[in-house]
Amino acid sequence: MAVEEEGLRVFQSVRIKIGEAKNLPTYPGPNKMRDCYCTVNLDQEEVFRTKIVEKSLCPFYGEDFYCEIPRTFRHLSFYIFDRDVFRRDSIIGEGPP
Numbered sequence: 001m002a003v004e005e006e007g008l009r010v011f012q013s014v015r016i017k018i019g020e021a022k023n024l025p026t027y028p029g030p031n032k033m034r035d036c037y038c039t040v041n042l043d044q045e046e047v048f049r050t051k052i053v054e055k056s057l058c059p060f061y062g063e064d065f066y067c068e069i070p071r072t073f074r075h076l077s078f079y080i081f082d083r084d085v086f087r088r089d090s091i092i093g094e095g096p097p
Contacts, residue, residue: 011068016040018050020060021080024092033057034092035083040065042073052083 018038026032033055040048047067053059059080080093 017064018061024057041077
């Protein structure tokens, strides 16, 4: 989506750096570690996904990316997921809003 101003689409550019997550809750089972990845969402639409960091409760991603966003977007959200081979991946952490 873009804002139309006199026939022009107006976007803003943003650079996002994803460093690390700390002190994630342990997995309820014999192996307490998690296989985690982070997503970045604009208005609930996923625009970026990190690599999966396996067997960690403090995953380091060290990734950054650029994207163009419409001026009308309302929410920028970050989610930490635990990858699950047999079931749907579950959210174990989130950041604003």
